[in-house]
């Protein structure tokens with residue numbers, strides 16, 4: 550089992566490096582996040598032993614237990630939907646929150662960050678496809694949300710995150726990755742305070758190579774490392 554996780558990670562890193570090269574960037578421009586929702590502790594620790602230094606969790610409670618157990622020698626990122634009433638815990642345990650999608654949550658995170666004495670790094674989650682089932686601020690409302698968030702002194706906006714629709718053919722996701730990158734460039738041109746458009750968190754097991762070709766700086770990968778999740 551250990552060997553398998555380690556091998557999978559090595560294969561993924563190699564594919565990331567090649568895709569980065571195709572985008573004219575070094576492999577070091579892209580970070581691999583291991584997505585660990587429903588993954589048991591032992592297998593997470595195997596991924597960490599194989600060099601993973603960034604872990605993504607979907608649920609605050611599940612993450613809290615794992616972080617208490619495994620410690621903070623790696624970064625823990627929240628990639629799932631965040632309810633405002635969990636903001637207090639979230640700012641204390643996570644290194645970055647990828648799912649900021651509304652002003653009400655931003656205000657709560659700002660307040661809780663101040664109380665905890667931290668400046669929380671956040672990504673703005675954009676519903677780039679406009680699908681009803683997807684979370685995230687709409688493409689049209691993203692810039693105005695980011696302008697509002699830039700006024701909050703205890704939040705540091707580091708970039709954008711998205712989940713494109715699911716396609717069998719990863720090429721079909723490419724236009725959505727391009728759209729996120731173009732939005733990133735538009736936001737960056739505004740030069741807002743506390744807003745650094747460094748990160749594009751995009752690409753999952755089925756489409757990360759395309760995402761890297763289009764500029765991803767963080768790819769979020771679960772199944773390709775750990776296998777299928779239980780239904």
Ligand SMILES: *Cc1c(COP(=O)(O)O)cnc(C)c1O
Nearest residue numbers: 584628753754769770771772773
């Ligand atoms: C589960 C999840 C992933 C990882 O998906 P895989 O298909 O397992 O690679 C990435 N991002 C988010 C937001 C997720 O919820």
